[in-house]
Each structure stands twice: as structure tokens, then as C-alpha cells.
Amino acid sequence: MRKFLTLLGVLVLSSVLVLAQQKNVTGRVTDAQGQPVPFATIRIKGTKVGTSADADGNYSIKAKEGETLVISGTGISTKEFPVGAGGVLDMQVIRKETALTEVVVTSLGVKRQAKELGYSTAKISNKELNQAKVVDLSTGLQGKVSGLQVNLTNNDVDPTTRIVLRGNRSITGNNQALIVVDGVPIDDVSYITKVNPEDVETVNTLKGAVAAAVYGSKASNGVLIITTKHGTRGKPTITIGDAVQWNTLSYYPKLQNTFGSYGGEGSYTNPDGTVLNVPYENQSYGPVFNGLRTPLGLGVPVFNPDGTVARLDTNMVDFNYKNPVKSFFKKPGITNQLDISYSSGDDRGTFYMGFQDAVVNGITPKNQSRRDNIRLNGSRIYGRFKAEYSLGYNQKVTDVAGLSYNQTSGSVFTGRPLYFEVMNTPGWIPINDFKNWQTDMFSDPNGYFNAYATNPWWTVDNSRNKVNTYDILGNVNLSFKINDWLNLTDRIGVTQTTLEQKITRAGITFAPWAIADPWQAGNIPSSLQYLAPAEFDETFFEQRINNDAILAFDRTFGKFNFKAMAGVNYAQRYRRTIALQGDALQFPGFYNISSVLGTPGYGESMFKQREYSIYEDLTVGYSEFLFLHLSNRDEWNSVLDPSQRHFRYPGGDISFIFTQAIESLNNNRILSFGKIRAGISQVANINLGTNPYGAYSLVNTFVPPTGFPFGNLGGYSQSNTYLNPLIKPEITTAQEVGFDLGFLNNRINLSAAYYHSITKDQTLTAQISPATGFTGKVVNAGQITNKGLELDVNATVIKTKDWTWQVGVNYAHYQNRVDELLPGVNELQLSGFTGGISGGIYAIKGLPYPVIKTTDWLRDSANGKIIVDPVTGFPSVDPNTKVYGNTNPTDILGITTSVSYKGFTFSAVADYRGGNQIMNELGTQLDFTGISFHSAENARQRMIIPNSEYMSGGKLVPNNSVAVQNGGNISGAGFWPTVYTSGIGSVYVTSAAFWKLREVSLTYEIPGSVLSHVNWIKRAVVGINGRNLLMLRPKSNFWSDPEFSDNNGNAVGSTSEYQNPPTRIFGASLNLTF
């Protein structure tokens, strides 16, 4: 660093000397609104001397008094300004109608004109992002950009998303985009949920490797560049906004509403074949609802003072359908966002302050999240020296229900999710009558009717998962303009995250009568006898440091413009976690690890990773219509072996604006702009297992097996995955071509891209024969190909004084294929299914990635008919699994529109995704409990499986006579609860296609004439908005939202009861500007 400062000093001195001999005209180019106009070309009339303004509109040129400066550029009208006596000449120009002149923040924060770029980018402004008042920035991106797929994989007060640009390149590694906030790369995509969307000026997506190469290994999956607001010149502006939103339950699996519980499994059959009432049963295989008062549960004993049983009290409930799911999630969750911002600026600097308090209440009772953001951004210019800083602080507190307890509960991690407990409640249960578990005998854990499930209201009150995160992101950007064409910048950014998590679950001392299990049901009290209070604590600290020093060169020689850049990057990431777990605490309701009984579980881990890079970037522009861009990065990364540590990211792209190059096309009224582009690059992705950053993933470790240490006796066993010390990064070679066209004075813009990428040397953990002593071996093998087409059309359909109507359509078609896996290995399982369903999500050679593979009924290979048992009529499961389609959509269509009339603005976003399948895992649970819709389709009568055959006399014959022997669940051998839960998977796979109305908003800007009475309010906007209002999906999918996923990793494509139900959101907002 000292060397660096010395160098800086030398450069400062030398350039001052140069300056003293020169006289300069400087100024700033702005538009009619006072906003800077970047990159305009300024020439001295009648000479070849010229310069161009920088990204902020500032320019500097040597000129004499009396000469005339001509300013021109794409998107502005040419204008002349005479040079006066003074040294400062600000220029105001008029913008032309165009979307192609916009400035794009590209890699490393470099602002460039869109026309120069030989690759696809897409920009989303603050307004587009926030039109539906999202709390989570990523959900505000849905449907707006081609090639960007944002999946809301789980819904709650702190939803999880998966953000993927142009599909999946790594079979087992990360495929989610890199987030860059104000120039600081953050490789944890979930960081996006911590940003206040109101603070964001733009989100720019660098879709492909070609655009992102210079960011290095972290950017192989594309980049979302988030730029926060900076103050604007002029009078200080204060805005205050408030948005309120109501979340309501929108979808849950279609359930049957005909049959109650009171019948079910096991040996409870009367000699005449009728089923004995089993009132504690969790299965809904009982009689048809008849509305009669019916005892629920077998009765709770009421005791005399001397301890003898006085009587049994029985809870009497009407035997009719009450829809427990809807009842439980009845109360809407209310979200409130309060925003305050302050913005100001002058010639020398800007200042922005933003504050947001976002409180999100879920539809699950008591689930809440609260996020508070404070942001301070500023800049200051001192002559040639410019300093910018941005400082963001946020804290987020989430408090959600933890797991319930079950028959084997020990730690807080054993139990079932709340949604499972609610959904599987028999339909006639008045679920909300069980809130008072403290004193109501039918609601407390002893007297609750269900022998095998927890009262969800107990879980709400007694099992909590609280996470507090504190994030700070600081960024300082110092730049020094050495001379007109050389600029030196140093940007240092630090993020720090502290996380505290505490999961607690109360204990239960079950009543002796419940432990005695009077029903002989094997109920929870008799199995557990005592539920110990339990807790889990984790604290986590993470720090990322990133420093870029960049020397930038920008000079025009005749018709050639050279923009060159050389930089050095240093980055370090560090994380430390300490966790403690107590499965049995001394006191119920007092959750401190020091009150643990026995030895607590404990763990500590630390990870550190560093990298150094140097990079070079050159753009040669010829006559404003041909641009050649070349870049390279050399990276040295600590997590790899020294021999594999260094790798390169070369890339190049070209952009040709033919409407400017071909004179006959200049100023054409119909085709106003046309550009073709092409690019190629190679990027590397380090994919080293599950450790953060891939650190320490080269040498096998010894780990204490379960139970160790026993007192003073230690023990270490070799881990079961055999690591590979010489593992290399995965290499992606990406190519893209495309064009941008503007029609009718750029009122219609069309942009298209085709990309193709091949990723080789995948890092895979090959499942190997356990006879090697290991179950997996890490190797570099396998290849995946991605290709896709992206089309974006934006049109201003109507533009009059009062009316504006804009429509945007974005479409992406995506295809990928696993070309190779390991030698001799054709498939690799990425994840399994819950609920006992066989198979899982796989990568399979020759097929798209990833695919669902699961079991089907045993079928006649000749005609595909299901083979049933000639006696029972039951089909059986073919143990050989089959492929049931890919889980990533192949076609995504997004439509955005915005209509303005006077002060009214109506906006909407809708999107379609299709071409993929989903495994609805929760179906098997619902079939087991008899809650599912299809389990009641045949009124629980015996039926002949359609299109079936059975074996008779050594050959298969059509089945017209053998009905399933048991349509309900008599004697615990029913068709639905036993046959449908025997590992069958195909019956739960449906198309994942959907149309969604993502966002709708209507705002009204109160006219100035009204506001003139209160002259301290400059602007007032009121609005209403809605999100996820409507979803259309194929009829076969009566399960859940197919965008949801168990997993926000690569193995997307299965949903279960581990996600919370999706919601529909309505809201209203008010924004005031002072």
C-alpha cells in the first residue's frame, strides 16, 4: 500500500506540472431536467480537436475564446456553444426519444454507453422495481428481464429465492448470480434480501459470461449490479412513503371435503368387517360427513381432588367440513413499509440518505420479520480528486414457528413443519378452537384428540426460530484524474454480517394418564413420556473485503477512441461460526445453554479465502459505430492447490452500429437504430464442495464420529468422501450474438440474443463403490451445454400529451443438456424426495439438467397398461425408476405494461413459464392421511384401476373384473394410504407450467393545482398495488405453486410441506415529496 501511495504522489505532482502550462474550458452537460448527459462528443468547430464527456457529463477541453464548441451524441440533438471569457461552460442539451443511449453500469462499475456493448445487459430502474412495493428486491425483478429467472422457492415473512441467469452451468456447484452492490461483489445471492429496494437506483443484469468475465470466478453465473441512489443537484428533497400490504392465503393443495376421520388403520376391525371408531386417528378414512354432533377423541379424564377419575369429558364437534387449512391461515398478514429519504447536491458533491422500516407479518400466526435499513451515500469533488462513499446498515429480525414435536423428538431439529400439521388435520376439526392449549383440556398436549400429531397452536406458541442479522456494507471510491485521458481509481468495499440464531422449543411433562395411553394407540405421550425443553444457538460472523485499483485510459485519436483499463483486485472472505445445541434443558421456558443437562452439542468452524487478480480491458471505438472490446483477468485463488491456483478469463466482443456506419441508413425514419453484436469469453468456476468459499476442500480430513469424544477418549475417522488435491475449476466457454433495433424514432426497440455455452471439467463427487472405503470421490469430469434465445421488445404504443402506453415483452427459450458425466456413469442424483417417494432430482447424460426420476406403476411393456394383482386388484410399484422431464422451464415469457393518463399510471407484470415438470412430494403425505382430493374421487369405493391388466394363466389379460380390494383404509390396507405411499412417484409429477399475474399497480399523482395550497409538498402520489393476484396452471396440477421448491440449490423441481403456502398480496401506498 505504501508503494501505491508513493506512486499516487508522483503522478499527482507530474500532472500538476502539465496543468500549469494549459488553459482549459470545463463544464457539465445536462438535459432539460438537469440530469447529467454522459459521453457526449464535444468538438471545436472547424477542427479535429475533440473530447468526450464522462459518465457524469463532465468534460474538459483546451479551447480559445471565440471558438465554438459543437456537442453531439447518440440520443441528443446537436448544438453549438460559443466559448466565452470564463473557463466554465455548462451545456444544456435536448434529449431525443431513445432507449439506446442509456448508460449502463458494466463490470467493475464502469459506466458505458449501451451501444458500445457487444453483449446483453438489461437495466431495471427504481420505478420498475418498486411499482408493486416489494420488500424483497429479487421478487421485484420477476418477469421483467429475459434470461433472468427468479424463483420464489418458499414463501414466508423471510422468503427464499433462487436467482439464475441463463440457466445452469455447474452440475453440482453454484449457479446463482453474483450480486454487486455499489461495486462490492457479494457472492451470497441471499444478500439481495437485505437491500432496501427503495434505495436502489438501478439493477443492471450482466446476463452472460461474456459480460461478467472480468469479475472472475464468482461471476461465472452472471451478475446483478445493484447501484444505490446518489443525491441529485439542486434543492434538498425529502420523500416520505408508506405502503401497507395484506397477505392472504392463495393456494394450497386441493383437498377432499367429504370424508372425516374416525376410521383408519390397524387392527381396529370388527368381526363383521366394519371399522371400529378410532377417534384419535390422524387419517381421514372415516365416514362421510353427516353434520351430527360427534365425539372427537376418546375423552379426557377429569380428576377428583383425591386423584381418582371423576368422569371422562368428551369434546363434541359437528361432523362437517370446516377446512382447517383455510381457517388456520385466515387472518391476513400485514406488511408495512415506511420509507424516508433525503437527497441533495451541488456542483461539488451529492448526498443521499435513505431509511426504511419494513415489518412483515405472515399468514402463519406470530410469524414476523422486521428489517430496518439506513443508507448514507455521498460524493465530493475536489478539483481533480473525487471521493464517493456509500454506507449501508441493515438489521433484520425474523421470528417464525419452529418444528412441532413428534414421537421421536429430541432436538429442536426433530419434528414436523407447522404447515404439515395444519394440512393433515382432519377436515371436520375446528382448528381454531384449540388455541388455548394452556388451560383447555382438549387443546393441551395430553388431551389433544390426535394421538400422532401436535396441536399446531401449541407449536405456534412454544416452538420458535429467531434469527437476527446485522449487516454493514461500506464502500469508498477515490478517483484522481491524472489528466484528460488518464484516471486512477481505488475502490475499497467491506461487508460484515453478524447473525444470531436461537431456536427454542418448550418441554412438556405429560400427564400420567396420557403416558399410560388409555387408547393403546402408541400415542406421543406414551412414546416420549417427557419432552425435554430444547434449544439451538448459532452465532456467525462473515466479512468480505474487496479492493480494486484501476488505471483507466480514454483518448481519441482521429476516428479512433481507445478506452483501456488495467486493474488489480484483492479480495478476502472470512467466516466464523459457533453453534451450541442443548437437547434437554433444566427449566421449561428458560432457554440458556448453561442450563443444559448433560453435554451440549457444539461446533466451531472458520473459513478464509483470498484471491488476487490483475485484469486488463480495452475498447477500441471507430467513428462511433464500431467497437471492439477485449478483456482478460488473471486470478490466483487460495483454495486451490498452488499448481492449479492461477487461471485466466479471456474475453472479447464486438459491436457494430450499422445505422450509423452506412450513410444511407442515417436518420432513417423507420429503422432509427441498428446494431449487431457478438462476444466470446471463457470463465472459470471454483466448485469445491460444501465448505464456504471452497476452502480446505483438497485434503481429506479426520472427523470425530458420532458420540466422540467419550470423556477423555477421543476418536477420529476418515471422512467418507475422497477429496482430490489437484482439482481444477470448471471452465465455461460462452459465446453470444445478438442485435438491437430501434424503429420509428426508437419508439419500438427490439433486442435479441442467442447464446451458447459449454462448461467442461465439472467438479463432481462420483459415487463410488463403498468397497473402496469411501462413498464418493471428487473428480473433474463431465460437461454441460446451455443454449438459449432471448428476445426483448419495448414499445411506446401511444404517446400524446395526456396518454402514454408502454408495452414490454421479454421471452427466453432455454435448452441445456448434460453431455457427459463421469466415465462409465450416466447419472448423478442431486437430491432425494421426502415422504418415502423413490428417486429424486438427477443429472443424466444426454438429457436436460436437472430431471425428475422416480418410480411408476409396474406396467406391461407391450402396451403400457398397469399390471395389478389378480387377487387384491392393487397395482405395484416398478422398482426401476424412469425420467419424468426436466425441472427448469424451457420457455419464459414476461409481459410488462404501463399506461399513464394525466396523473394516473397503471402498471402490470405477467409471466409464463413452461416446458418443465414438478414433483409434488406432499401428495404422498396427503394420501396417507386421506386428506388429498384424489383419494376421495371414487367415493372410497372399490374400483377397477383403469387401463389395467393382470396375470392369468401365465399371460396378461385386460382387467375388467378385479377391483381394488379396499378403497378406503379398512384394516390399514387401503388403496390410497398403502399403495399410494409405497414409494410411487409418477402419480405426483405434474406439469409445472403457469401463467402468473405478478404485479399490478395503479398510482395517482395529485395534480400541482391541488398541492399549491400546501406549498411545502412538492409532489404526492397515492397508489394501490397487488402481487401474485392470479395463477393459471394445468388442471392436473391441483397441488401447489410450481415455482416453489424444497431446495433453492440446483435440485429445483420438488415441493413439499416444508414450504409455507403461497400468498396473494394487496396493498396501498402513499408517497410525499417535500
Place this chain on the structure above:
Amino acid sequence: MKKLLIAILVGSLAVVSCTKSLNINNNPNQPTSVTPNVVLSAALVGSAANVSFDYPNLPCWLGYWSRSGNYVPDVQTETYNIANDYTNTEWGNIYTNMKNYIYIERVGQTSGLPFYVGVAKVMKAYNMSTLVDLYNNVPYSDAFKVGTEVQPKFDDAQTIYNDLVSELDSSIIYFENAKTYYTTVATSTTINTDNQYDVVYGGGRPNGSSDPVGRMTLWEQFANTLELKLLIHQSQVSSQQTFIQTEIAKIVANGFGFIGAGQSANVNPGYQPSTGKDNPFYGNFYAVTGSTTPTQNYYRAEATGVNFYINTVDNRGFFFYSAVGNSIAGNHEGDPASLPNSNISAVGPGLLKGYTQDQLLLSDFESLFLQAEAVQRGWLSGNAQTLYQNAITANYVYLYNGVTVYGPIDPNADALAYYTSGLADVDWTASPNKLEAIMTQKWAALNGINWTEAWTDYRRTGIPNLPITSSPTHLVPQIPVRYLYPQVELNTNGANVPKLGNNAQFTAKIFWNQ
């Protein structure tokens, strides 16, 4: 321009000097190399965990346990219609734990630590012979070569067995070397450490020894007993008869004898009533909170076993099974009319003593039964009747030990009364077929203790005459003779896995099953 070049040069130099600070990839979280003692303790505890509850279907096939009437049955177990993935976990458990013995053997060889080499050979034979007894041909000579061979070939079962016998022979040499090592070379620290981490025969064990020479002798007895067991498994292989006798002569010649009463090879690292630290067998039945587990509720008494103990007036019945009222009761495996748990005995107090109970690897009563059989077959000199009666007594002693629910009781007296009852296959002198008596009583003693050995004995001798499953949909009216090769092996090493025909579990016998 020169300045620009200098700037780039300085920058590049800075990068080069920085590469040193990239050497930060040493794992601070887990060690990457350790001494063999900690691997030994982990491996032995791992073996104990494997042996405690791997292949838990076997008690259901062998008349010991049965499924519960309360729960949905395991269809594969009770119909014998097993799939390849039926034993994936166990296959993996044994092989992956065994790599730790391979590590110890290698480090022991290179660092001159003969004890670790000896133990590795014994435990390798212990595990590999189990695999052969369950699957016949398995990977052996190519196994544990992960760096070079990820698709190991399958070796001939007989060849593996012969090699294991010679490994056990050579283990004696290493234990002898270890005696020299501990008396002449090793420091007292080494002696104490090795002693502590030997969780089978270390000085901290009631059946162990603090004196390294005594400890090595115990291991030699373990090796000899295991070798005898492997040889006896081949009792029906006519071509091996000479080999068996030659090898037994070698065992006799080394003079260390076999595991005697009270010297069971068992593991106890200091089991505690804490999740994961409790005895693995007990932990399957009771959570540390004292509550019963689904396993406890799932595996109940089988009528075959229950009736045997009742019919032979054997008090051990109340130790293998819990009492229901004043008696013990069982279901028949696979019976659709199985009674619910309240009517049926659970696994009993003689097996489930507590969280801290020892985990048997090779019991004294199994050793005595093996010796009794060897004597009876004329391969070993001695008194078969005494060995037989001592074996029964040792089993009584094991079961009664630590059980207080029945008040003060004397296992020796009960055993004496039992084996002098005058009943055939109980009382030696009243038994017309001595081998049948030995095998019957061995089966009766191994209930819930060593079901793989009981299955092996049943398959090679057909004793006792066990009923098949009561499942109406069972596949073939015969208890399976082997497991199928695990799916995990077919997936990863399919080309090498021997091809078995349909219903191979009834036909493709283990080599010693002739």
C-alpha cells in the same frame, strides 16, 4: 507512458509477492493427519455400532423377533421379497469403517507399531468374514485402493476366507512383536495411550488388562477364536477338511487359547446416557430421555423364540423378552393378525441393560459353543459337554448381569438347573444328537445378540428347525440363504458385481453352505 509501465510493473510485483499470502488453505476445522490411536478407538466404536444393529431383519427371519401389530409391516422383510437396495446402508457401513483399520495397518507398518497392525488384521478378518457370510464373493484384494481403483473386482469367497485365516495367523506374530515392543521400546506414555484407546481389552475395561503383555494375549485369544469360527463355518465344505484341521493345529500350537468365560471381546469407550454417546444397541430402543423409540415399538417378540424358552422351562425367556403380565408372548412374523404391542413382549431386559452397557463383538459363550462344536467334530481335544454347559452358563451370566427387576437371582444355579433338566437339546446327556444340542443352544443363546452368526449356523446346519414367515404373500417357503448385492454397488461397480439369477436370495448359496 513510462510511468504507466512502471505502475503496471509495480502492480504485478505486488501480486507476485502476494501469492505467498495465498497459502492459507490449511484446514483449521478438522485435522488432516492423526495418530493411529484415535483412529483405532473410532474404528472399534464404529464396528460396535455396526454389529449392534446392522441387518436388523435377521432376528425376524430367525425366530427371535417379529413385527408389531401396531405398525405397517416391512413388506420386504416379511415376504422375503428383498430388493437390491435392502442392505445398502449396512454394506456401506462395514466397508467405510473398515478403511480406518486399513489406515491403522499402514501407519502401524510404516511407523513400527506392531499392535496396530495386529488389531487391524483381526478386525479386518472380523468384518470381511461377515461380508462373505452374507454376500459370498465380495471385493477384497482390490478394495480400499481409492486412489487407483474405484471399481474393485470381486474375489472368490473361499479365497477371501483362506486369506483371512492366514491374516489371523500372522496377527499373532504382530501381537508377539508388540509384546517385545511394549517391554523394550515403547515409552510409558505410549503404553498408557495405546492402553487407553484400546476400548476392547485396554486396562480401563473390566475384561481387559493394563499390562500390555496381558492385553496382547487377550487379543491373541480373540484372533484364535475368530479363526476357529471361520474354520467352523466351513464345516460342510468337504475340500476344506484337511485345511481346517491343519489350521486348528496351528492355533493350538501357538498356545494362547480361546476367549474364555468372562473374557468376551466387547467395546465400551465409556458409553453415556447422552444422544449418540449411548450404547448403540440400547440407543435403538431407548432415547436418552428414557422414552421408547419407534424401534422399540416396532420389533416385538416372535412366538418361535418365546415358545422355545417356555417349552424348555428356560428363565432366559424373561431376559430375552420383557414380561407381559406373568408370561412372555410373541407374534408370528408376517402374521396379518398380529396383536398390538400391549399384548406382546418387547425386547427384554437381559439385552437392554442400560445406556452404558458393553457392546459385544465376540462373546465368551459364542467362543465356548464354537469350541464345543470343534471338540464334538473331533478337531479339538477337550470335553464337549463341559464346554457346552459352560457356554450355557456364560450366557445366563451375561443375561442376568445388571438385571434387577427380578430380584436377587443366581445365573449359575439357574443354568445348572436348566442343563440338567433331562430335556433333549438342553441336557447334554439327554440329547441324542450332540451337534443338534450344541446348535440349538447356540441359537437360543445368540437371540438378539449375534444374529448374523445364528443365520450362518442355521444355513450350514439347518438347526434349529425354524418356521417360515406367516405372511400370506411370501415369495418362496424358505428362509433366504443370502442377501442380494446392494444397489449402491451395482450403481457404482456394476461390471464387477457377480450376476445372480431371479430369487437368488433362495438359491445362490454362500460357498460354505454345501
